[in-house]
Amino acid sequence: MRITLIGSGNVATHLGAALKNAGHYIVQVYSRNPQNAALLAYHLKAEAISDISEVNPDTDLFIISTADDAIDGIAAQLAYHQIPIVHTSGATPIQVLLKHTEHAGVFYPLQTFSKTKEVDFHTVPLCVEGAYEHLTAMLKELAQTISNNVDVVSSDKRKILHLSAVFACNFPNYLYYTAQQLLAAHHLDFNLLRPLIIETAEKVQVQFPANVQTGPAIRNDKKTMEAHIGLLNNEPVLKEIYELLSQCIIKMGEGQHRVE
Amino acid sequence: MRITLIGSGNVATHLGAALKNAGHYIVQVYSRNPQNAALLAYHLKAEAISDISEVNPDTDLFIISTADDAIDGIAAQLAYHQIPIVHTSGATPIQVLLKHTEHAGVFYPLQTFSKTKEVDFHTVPLCVEGAYEHLTAMLKELAQTISNNVDVVSSDKRKILHLSAVFACNFPNYLYYTAQQLLAAHHLDFNLLRPLIIETAEKVQVQFPANVQTGPAIRNDKKTMEAHIGLLNNEPVLKEIYELLSQCIIKMGEGQHRVE
Numbered sequence: 001m002r003i004t005l006i007g008s009g010n011v012a013t014h015l016g017a018a019l020k021n022a023g024h025y026i027v028q029v030y031s032r033n034p035q036n037a038a039l040l041a042y043h044l045k046a047e048a049i050s051d052i053s054e055v056n057p058d059t060d061l062f063i064i065s066t067a068d069d070a071i072d073g074i075a076a077q078l079a080y081h082q083i084p085i086v087h088t089s090g091a092t093p094i095q096v097l098l099k100h101t102e103h104a105g106v107f108y109p110l111q112t113f114s115k116t117k118e119v120d121f122h123t124v125p126l127c128v129e130g131a132y133e134h135l136t137a138m139l140k141e142l143a144q145t146i147s148n149n150v151d152v153v154s155s156d157k158r159k160i161l162h163l164s165a166v167f168a169c170n171f172p173n174y175l176y177y178t179a180q181q182l183l184a185a186h187h188l189d190f191n192l193l194r195p196l197i198i199e200t201a202e203k204v205q206v207q208f209p210a211n212v213q214t215g216p217a218i219r220n221d222k223k224t225m226e227a228h229i230g231l232l233n234n235e236p237v238l239k240e241i242y243e244l245l246s247q248c249i250i251k252m253g254e255g256q257h258r259v260e
Numbered sequence: 261m262r263i264t265l266i267g268s269g270n271v272a273t274h275l276g277a278a279l280k281n282a283g284h285y286i287v288q289v290y291s292r293n294p295q296n297a298a299l300l301a302y303h304l305k306a307e308a309i310s311d312i313s314e315v316n317p318d319t320d321l322f323i324i325s326t327a328d329d330a331i332d333g334i335a336a337q338l339a340y341h342q343i344p345i346v347h348t349s350g351a352t353p354i355q356v357l358l359k360h361t362e363h364a365g366v367f368y369p370l371q372t373f374s375k376t377k378e379v380d381f382h383t384v385p386l387c388v389e390g391a392y393e394h395l396t397a398m399l400k401e402l403a404q405t406i407s408n409n410v411d412v413v414s415s416d417k418r419k420i421l422h423l424s425a426v427f428a429c430n431f432p433n434y435l436y437y438t439a440q441q442l443l444a445a446h447h448l449d450f451n452l453l454r455p456l457i458i459e460t461a462e463k464v465q466v467q468f469p470a471n472v473q474t475g476p477a478i479r480n481d482k483k484t485m486e487a488h489i490g491l492l493n494n495e496p497v498l499k500e501i502y503e504l505l506s507q508c509i510i511k512m513g514e515g516q517h518r519v520e
Binding site: 068069110112113114125127153157159161162163164166170171172174178182186190192196204205206207208209212214216221237238240241242245249 | 432
């Protein structure tokens with residue numbers, strides 16, 4: 001397929017590379033910032049543009065991977081080409097595109113991307129949605145050329161996926177940060193925790209989290225929890241996190257907490 | 261070395277296997293529960309005992325891997341043999357053993373163990389502490405036969421390590437659970453999140469968490485956060501977690517939060 005990338009951030013970079021590696025032709029890369037456009041276009045052997053009016057209409061698909069609040073305005077400028085437009089945002093409903101074009105879809109890779117780290121796209125869950133059946137089928141087919149993990153997911157369900165990703169990725173990363181800060185304050189090396197972090201994530205690759213919960217809270221080990229809270233006396237925010245999450249885990253252990 | 265294991269839980273099971281594989285001789289395995297003692301002893305080709313008075317004094321080291329609150333009582337019963345006694349608890353100071361014997365130490369593997377999952381002990385950080393220099397050296401040498409990641413860590417620092425492990429392991433696992441529950445409530449498969457979870461943990465193997473934080477909070481994307489909170493209206497506890505951790509991440513982004 002001939003594909004035009006709108007955006008040059010983490011998602012555009014990784015998605016563009018995966019599409020190119022799968023044999024698709026990247027026609028153009030657009031970014032407001034000409035240098036960013038040029039850099040990604042160079043890697044993808046595409047043309048760089050930084051003025052949206054310069055888009056080449058000889059393309060099969062526009063993929064918008066910009067900040068969420070830019071999607072609407074960009075779609076407005078692309079719609080008259082009558083070419084399918086998808087965005088890659090977990091948090092943005094398809095309706096934002098449907099305001100401008102009937103050829104609207106979503107191509108959402110459920111992964112956290114950093115420019116400095118390669119991602120094996122074959123394992124990345126790709127959640128696609130099309131405004132009509134034929135477009136959904138086309139997006140699904142395209143997705144399957146780069147990922148073995150493709151699902152058709154409605155905008156309503158994608159919202160929940162995006163929210164759950166915050167709990168499964170963004171919040172754990174912040175907790176890694178707090179752990180690192182605690183260690184640093186006592187001149188202890190974060191390397192001591194890295195094997196624990198990866199093992200914790202590996203366990204839930206084959207198990208459900210409830211079955212592998214460890215630590216003082218799931219044992220309702222009050223003595224250890226009190227000792228930990230004592231160590232956090234000068235850290236009111238960490239203390240609050242500790243108390244809140246420990247209470248939740250105790251309740252999970254008692255089987256009381258179930259999301260309905 | 262000739263080693264006696266007191267306990268037959270997750271730590272005793274994995275530590276015993278690693279010691280045996282490294283060529284050490286496991287003399288006995290003690291557990292209150294005769295069946296548990298017999299099962300682990302069978303795997304380690306050791307003698308099973310379920311009465312502490314039956315310990316064989318022809319051993320070089322007692323390793324106590326029981327529940328934390330059992331360590332004191334067991335040490336009291338073993339001390340008269342004048343053989344070094346270590347425990348494997350992150351939360352228990354060496355003083356609990358020193359009450360009973362001068363030959364006291366700690367042999368703390370900083371990892372989360374499940375009986376159903378193999379662990380490569382070579383990568384497990386082993387934090388050792390001895391009541392005197394010669395014992396510290398002996399424990400360090402023993403630790404190095406099973407792990408490439410051995411540190412001498414005082415009881416005061418081990419307390420912090422143990423606390424930080426709760427933030428880096430137990431709390432993230434609980435957040436995986438909440439994510440899974442959110443998905444389940446909307447008939448979405450936890451498999452969709454598993455690649456994200458492992459990628460999040462892999463990123464911090466080479467980076468510091470603050471450098472790879474993603475999500476709406478670090479961008480201070482109020483619109484997305486408000487939409488997420490709206491989805492949690494019927495989940496007051498998850499809403500509280502969401503708001504608390506998002507506020508923390510916003511502050512982290514602003515560089516305000518530093519543990520002193």
